[in-house]
Amino acid sequence: MKKLISQLELRQQLEVDTPKGRGRLFLCTEYGSEIEKIFTVILYNGEIWEFANDDIRVTNNITMGRKN
Secondary structure (H helix, E strand, O other), rough: OOOOOEEEEEEEEEEEEEOOOEEEEEEEEEEEOOOOOEEEEEOOOOOOEEEHHHEEEEEEEEHHOOOO
């Protein structure tokens, strides 16, 4: 059985809040239909971390209509 891994590098990075602090969403990796997507985030302190979907939240952006 072949496994298909797909990665999406975002052209416009989204600002997100994570358990480790605020950063920019850089990459989305999908390992298959039964496994959660993994999001690679570059934090503003320079660290790079990977998070599951339920660990990150997009920040407010009034211009784009995203409010709490």
